Amino acid sequence: MKFQGSHILSVSQFDRDAISRILEVSARMAPYAARKKRCHVLDGAILNNLFFEPSTRTRVSFGTAFNLLGGYVRETVGEENSSLSKGESLFDTAQVLSGYSDVIAMRHPKILSVEEFSKGSTVPVINGGDGANEHPTQALLDLFTIESEMAPFGKGLDGLNIVLMGDLKHGRTVHSLSKLLSLYNKLKITLVSPKALQMPDNVISILSNAGHRIEITDELGANLACDVIYQTRIQQERFANKEEADLYRGHFSLNKQVYQQYCKENTVIMHPLPRDSRPEANELDVDLDGMQNLAIFRQAQNGVLVRMALFALTLGVEDKLSEFEQPV
Ligand code: CP
Incomplete structure (x- = not known):
């Protein structure tokens, strides 16, 4: 190009x-x-x-x-x-x-x-x-981050097991990132969201057509034992009102207890930020701050x-x- x-x-x-x-x-x-x-x-x-x-x-x-x-x-x-x-x-x-x-x-x-x-x-x-x-520049920096976070484990961008989680319907960063991930080989991609906030069908098709293994779920569990979890915010600004957005808050809280229960020792946590730090958002808990695997501020950098x-x-x-x- x-x-x-x-x-x-x-x-x-x-x-x-x-x-x-x-x-x-x-x-x-x-x-x-x-x-x-x-x-x-x-x-x-x-x-x-x-x-x-x-x-x-x-x-x-x-x-x-x-x-x-x-x-x-x-x-x-x-x-x-x-x-x-x-x-x-x-x-x-x-x-x-x-x-x-x-x-x-x-x-x-x-x-x-x-x-x-x-x-x-x-x-x-x-x-x-x-x-x-x-949000193409965000997706590029996300890919750069995945590559640099995986390098110490001897992994590249092919063959990764990645979880995209949260408001996948409205989150433009996960739309752009998914399209970029479709260029790589043999990925497992798990899409975790409330049913009403699932990844748009056209983006799922792009991932499937790339030959990736796709799992769609509205539950946290063993699928979090992956290489990278990419958490997203409930995009309140895309809902009709705050009350509607509130219906989906707290469904997929990622905190130390969830991490210890389900993730691998080296699972990297990413988030495009801003994270919603209000207690009711219950999204990406500050109790993960200070963990080496929390890549969110390196990602922003x-x-x-x-x-x-x-x-x-x-x-x-x-x-x-x-x-x-x-x-x-
Ligand atoms: N990630 C991101 O786009 O953050 P801002 O909305 O703060 O630019």
Whole structure:
């Protein structure tokens, strides 16, 4: 795949070679993200970060990633602070803002809105989440995390036993991650959710067509003795109201007692975050904090590496990093 100048809208645009390239460039970003070296390869470039839905990790790590490569970041947060609220179209907004930018990252509550926006843009647009549809950069950082967490056990991305758990209907991160996992071989994937929040049929078909062994269940149990558990939040913002979302809270609480009862010694726990820390959410218990196998904060940190890699690739500078490197 040709990255330079391309929009990053969906994981469906990647084949396995493209993923390997992204993960390889991401790994090369580690010394810059760790402040062991500097790299100003994007000196003078401008990222416009447009976030029309709440975000902490995605928005800030896009900005941090761009700054770490020497670029400038401008931000618009909330539709009420943009002229979209006056009826301007996504297409017109893109026509204007791409004239002010070298690259644009965008999150929007409407499915396929980022793709619609990209049609008006003359610079690469990166999807930071479009409604319940996709979150491609999250899935890439999730895959990077799975690969790096499995490496000490001598495992790669093929042949893993992975549990996806929680609100699989509305969770765009598990939709995108499942599509990426369909590129790998001989996986066992267990989908744990309340029946009403099951993974959409089209995503299950993608996993099945890849030849993976799929199990669908609404119970915790022996299936948690796996390589990776990927827990997700009940996506309250996608329900009609809080009361409806409350019906599903606490069904799949992952805590130390559940971990000790069902998981393997080395089962890695992931979560795209934010985790809902309110007591009634009962989702991913803080009693797991401090466990080496809890990868959630390493996972969030990997978001900087992967987003640095995507900027370098879409702006065509991934082979110039060492040229622009300086000691700290
Ligand atoms: N994982 C994730 O997308 O987090 P934010 O909503 O905080 O960006």
